[in-house]
Amino acid sequence: MKDASCISCDVAVIGAGMAGMAAALFAAQRGLRCVQIGNGGSLLFASGLLDLLGVYPVAERRLWRSPYEALALLAREQAEHPMARLAVASIRSAFESFVTALASAGLRYAPLGEFNRKVLTSIGTVKTTFGVPRSMIAGAAALEARPPCLLVDFRGLREFSARQIVATLGERWPGLRHQRIEFPGAESAPELYAAHLARALESRLMRERTINLVKPLLGDARAVGFPAVLGLARAGEVHAAFEEALGMPVFEIPTMPTSVPGLRLLGALETAVSKLGVRRRHQASVRALVFSAGAGPATLELDGAQGGERVVARAVVLATGRFTGRGLTAYRGQVRESILGLPVHQPDSRETWHQRDFLDPSGHAINRAGLEIDSAWRPLDAAGRPAWPRLFAAGSILAHQDWMRAKCGSGLAIATAWGAVEQVARQLRRVGAG
């Protein structure tokens, strides 16, 4: 590997989903030189909503208005849950830092309060969440007050039927109406893609043509909802223009992936970490990760479009996600961590990985599988000791949580990234600058 370039850094973050992005962001905010490896593909599946903790305990399906109270109870009752390892104050700081960084990159969220909020989804369910994008927040207010309201959708956007939302809510929101319009200029297209619409609406002309189609439909509406397609990088501007032109609150409704709010998140996080000097290797993957003995650095051999590259890092954060993120690999007989083959806490046999019913209230045991960590967020080896003194883990790869059922996906990612990076900084300080 003579030709391979070599970069050195304080911390290498492997993974570019919500947790990897948060870890890179927090590391850079602390002044650590950071290299981040991995594409942000999993963020395309994000809804844009930042869940903190909505349901606890999972088996009781109990919804919480205050995520912080739920977290306090979780910390008392489930000490092994990764989010139970953090003080509530740290989780608050982590969330504030995260949304502040997003705002500085042009993606604004409504001010975080004390409480969860409820928003409509594209299939007409009501979702409990915490951080709500500015472009969606009027929907939370509308759902609470339920004034006369119009939902608009576009023919060809297959995953979104405003009629379905209205029908599903039924009598709970009598003043809710729906209208379908043709997206201007796409009248003959059989299918429309959310990202294309979002990009198109960044053009003032397209926006005006769309708004002109909506205006005559407003009737008695006091708020208007759209599928989440109101702009990409300039979503703030597009949303404001809609509100101004329609003269009432306008809100987006989160849709199934691949979603525009996910693209926005990815874009804003890329901007935020790049501004802070994080070197991103978004087309690379880690071929080998080798630790030197004692407190020496780790060497990461990368595969990718840029050719073989080597990263020498004083610390490594593993934020590679679960099965969809490729952080964990499931074989027929067992689950293993994908890069290092770290031991994974898991159920005994595949027969017990999943419940017989998809929606079993207890959730599936496999979803609580993952890496065990010590008090410093370091994954453990088979003997129960840290696998390497400066290997840390964050995000959904951690064991003893079920983010999908607890509605704590972003909370888990952001809080554990905060916790892991805090330990990275502490450990690196301990060994000094060199």
Add this chain to the structure above:
Amino acid sequence: MNSASSVQTQVLIIGGGVTGTALARDLALRGVDCVLVEMDDINAGASGRNHGLLHSGARYVAGDREAAVDCRSEGDILKRMAKQAIQDTGGYYVAVQGDDERYIADFPSCCARSGISARVVDVALARELEPALSPRTIAVFEVPDASIDPFRLSLESMAHAQSLGARLMRRTRVVGFEREGRQIRAVRLQSRNGGQAQRIEAAQVVNAAGAWAREVALLAGAPIEMSYSKGTLLVTHTRLAGRVVNRLRLPGNADIMMPGGTVSIVGTTSTRVDALDDIRPTTLEADLIVAEASRMLPALAAMRYVRAYAGVRPLVGATGGRDARAVSRGYALFNHEDQGLDNLATITGGKLTTCRLMAERAADLVCRRLGVTRACVTATLPLPAVPECAWTEPGHSPRAWMRTLRLKDPLLCECEMVSGSAVDAIYAALRAAGDTPTLTDIGLRSRVGKGACQGAFCALRTSAHLYQGGGFQGSRGLAEILDFVGERWRGQRAVLWGEQLAQAELMEALHCGLFGEELQDDGLPDAPGQVAAGRAQR
């Protein structure tokens, strides 16, 4: 009993599998009026849970020659009469190192005795034509196996019968028989959707309930001896071979790989079970199939599987008023006359390949009793192809979609390329028959939900589409999504490792993580401004 709510017919058929639907068509073609009641949907039992293999008969040449001969002749008939449901793939019988050499040596002569063509194929050539075959292959024979779509077969048989006046009642369960002397005077029915009880007065009743034939016969007071064998099959993500590949040995576990459209189906297992409820594939069965089948097709060891399913074979005991003209040990026709009933028949057992013959035999008995003299024509009259029944065929939807590209026809299922117009056509056909189509009904009649996503995405797009077209109203769509995805889950659960586990995780992230479909209470107060009960404190 209110006779005003009674329906009258000449023949009531119980069970809408391959035999029941073929029987409805056979009778209708002889001018006999019939009603078919099915407790679930067409092919919901073993008829829809098998390989989809049109047997050449070679599988049974050593152990069950009668069945082998039946399969051979019936296979030939179906290839001519139901062309549209069959892909004439041909089949290989393949032995690998360690397999019984005597069986291999005797195979061609056994086939010849049953009139089945079995041509020896040079191993190197066979591996060139089917590269997935094991390098440890030691013998290959070519036989006239074929692939058959049992859904298309049954749906078209039923559609043809309906066009001739037969009636279909889906989701309707038989709950009782009214007997009078040696006659069943009426059969009592209950709609599974909670509709009102119904009653059918029929001159003849045929029990074609497959594995459920024992329960039905018992309800009629004419018990038959049956046992059940559960068989599990796996569906691969991609098609592995052009031909059917059978293991050249006495029938055993996981020795058939069936190519069907874009996938391959591998199985089966055979486990005795005592009850019919909650039949589902297990992880152990999946592991056994992978281990065993990969001996003849090594790629199966590392293959991605998208689904598993399990059916129950009805095995018929040797007692109970067996009709003397039953021609094979493979199936059984009971006339129940020695049990004191003159207008009940039970036809069960058998194979997909012999379903037409089974229907013919049952129809012959019923017609003799009714005094109908018209002969069976299903061996010579081709099954009419029906456009609404073609959507189960892999590859049909994409072709149809390509033809309608210039129209505004969105793709709802991206894995299998099923378009909005396909869903509309299926929906309209069910509506025309007076039905209330569900998402699951549409899944059974198309490829929706059959691809890699197993319904995670297409269930949502399809329900949005149905809402938009007015097919779904109220909050019903959500329940339909849950039903559909839940049913797909049953099939996925045993094969969730590797890539398919990542897919299942994505499905849960979407349906639970984002949409919260598992939460029965979304915490939204019924009226604005109220605080949901019990939630304010938290």
